[in-house]
Amino acid sequence: MTQAPDLGAVPRRPWQRLLVGGLLPAGIKIANAGLGYLTTLIAAWLLSPAEYGLFGAVIAFSLLCSFALSYGQPVAMIKFYHEQLAARGERAADRQLSWSLLAGGLCLLLCTLAGALWLFAGKTDAGGLGLIVLFCLLFSAGELLSVALRVKERMLAALAPRDALWRALVIAALGLLWLGGKAATTSQLLLLMSLLLLPCLAYQLRLLAPHLSWVWRGEGARLHRRSCAFWGIVLTGPLLTQAGTLIVSGRFGLDESGAYFAAERTSNLLTFLLVAIHIVVGPRLARAFETRDFATTQRLVGLSALLAGGASLLLFVPLALFGNEVLACFSPRYAGQGALLSWLALAQLCNAMAGVTAFFLQMAGFERLTLILSAWFALLSLGLQLLAAWLGSLEGVAIASAGVSLLLNLACILACRRHTGIDSTLLGVFRQGGAFR
Template identity: 25%
Template sequence: MIKSIVQFMRRDVTRGVAGTILLKVGSGALAFALFSLAARTMSPDGFGIFATWLSVAQMASVVGLVGQESLLVRFLNEYRVANQPDLTKGVLLSSLRISSAAMLIAIGAIAIVASLRGDWWLLILAVSAYTAVNAGLMLGSQIARSLVSILMGEGNREFFWRVSVVLFLIAVLTGHRQLDPAELIVVMTIAMSIGLGAQVVAITRALPDFRATAARSETSRWRSSALHFWVASILEAANQYFDVILVYWMLDPATAGIYFAASRLANIFAMLSAALYSFGARRLPSLYFSKNHQEFERTLQLMAEVTALCVISGLLLIWIGGPYLLNLFGPHFAAQHWVLIVLAIGTAFQAAGGPSAAILQLTGYEREYVPVVAANVALRLVGFLVLIPWFGVLGAAISATVSLALATIALNILCRRRTGVDPSILGLLRFSASKRGNYAVRGMDSAE
């Protein structure tokens, strides 16, 4: 058994997945520290307002990128495998132009809505700046992940900047000072800007010399794919952030803050899904477009093995340690342990489904992915409207979990039908059965 574990850990794919998951775990731990410290340095209503505007900014960043971040992952890998630098240059320039123009529109919309609400001008500026920098990091991380490394892409997007913000919050807490939501958003924006600068430098160095290369376009392909990627990205962002906005609207700021805290903790499994997506987005497209089916399936199998281990250990952590983790946000958060458990079941189910969404999007089936995510958002919205008046914040958690589970099942069925592969942990059972069958055949052959 020990020999098998050692052999498993020595595999290059295992190390890659494990390294990506460790990066996500570290990012998640820092995010948890950031939000728990923020909750303790703000009033309950202040933290709820911070969480709500942060969710608005995250959604606006996705809207403003108009699907260009996913489009780059799709086509940069294809053009690199095919050795087409003219199209590589073309898609990079096109994405930068389109996303820059669209982000200005998204930021303007935020400023107008916030002004009509009568919000403080500093909060409006802070949220607008955060939206722009966050969108830059989202786009830059996709390019850096494809051209440089996962560490440069995901590390600067989610890990390094949070260290300085956590240290700032510790200093504020030690000084017994209460923060305003706008102040924290400003600090986060400054820290993220440094990470964005590092990404720009690394990408510039990694890019080949395009000065003698004439840019070539495949506008119709890019436009069609970008539209589907954009819709999918908006729906995914709605799944992750719109919940908080709805709870804020239907209940109150303090309850929105509680739901935000519980959902961030439950995101230990969504973090696993994001890690698998980050690893899969870097490795799977090149294997798919180079038609290396054996390595493609081997990579999926090893990803499923790591996922199964993480899901089991994560559920145990949430069940046993949930109240203690919630208490770090404040005493009134600890009473919502069942909200955390219900949300964790949903995100664990999604993680167990594997990177089916990534496979569908990165292998040319993004059109069929969108309706499933749209149905997920619609079902969740209906569930919120029906269940929140009856069960309060627990109703929101039930709605989120049910819709997420149904969407995961639908995506896995779609992935198996379209690509012929099962990325979920259930694929391990079929692999194990196939392996036992092969051993049985070998035993019969040797007996004969």
């Protein structure tokens, strides 16, 4: 009898590590970007403009919870795990991983409940509000479990269930509804997506269960203080992107929120390769730096910027030229918002050109410096977006996001070069390696 492949197995041979730890995860994340974009497109065909605006606001809030309100653990897990692994061994590293999941889960629960009540209490009924909370919790929990499995080098188990299988099932279900000519509501779509996500999370939790343990109080307190720094850093990205959809939803209404959401999701296609690179390079970059292998560190950082920047530039040109036509695929109402898409695409182009700069600064121990830069620019972005919304400029919200993204990435690149000697731009691929100061 042929045994089914174990997605939770750690690859042993070099070619298996290259395939399972690099090529397949990158392919899954690239496919995930396309599947996620297709999901938002089909949802626009199924929902009314007002319902689609609400759907976009919920997705933006779930991403905000997933990457920011989960206590910064997606980055902290990788950093802390490899610190403990190098200093105390795998047992101590597993205890740290357990603490990260516990802290992230508790913070996620509190922030999701408070945020959902504040943002959506007057826009849907009690049942719809409950489904919003349920979906956001499940989606964000999936991100925490995925990062934990990536830390354990179980890349296929971390990515395949949610980023491939769940996405494909959601698209298939939405496609059947659309082909059947059935109208849908945001609550129905959220319920469907939540039910399909539950088996994926159960499978990932079963794989992690043998590595989870009780945490000790003293170490948890130390990690708590450092996690606050990571939380502030990770909060920057959603404030520069996802907050715009929520601001537009509150100031202009759900119709404009739907247009902004469609433009924002389309602009995210520019960073599809950068996301895949973060998934693959993250643990390797942390390991290379902890072992003081600066030559490998420089190659990883420089190559990441070269690949991500080149791919994003190829996509930026057609999106900037044909923005009206692209948004018209979602709804004819959005056909005149091409400039909105151009500005949001420019913001993502800046992020892609910077590569893994901010991530590397955190791996190098400069989380306080990165926190200061991130906090100032995040507050600047939020203030400018609120000002633009108050002045009634929908494009101004996107312009604020693009301008602050450019300034933040430039500041991080200069800080990285000054404090580590690592060139994090695409030119860094031609350097031999930095000298850590």
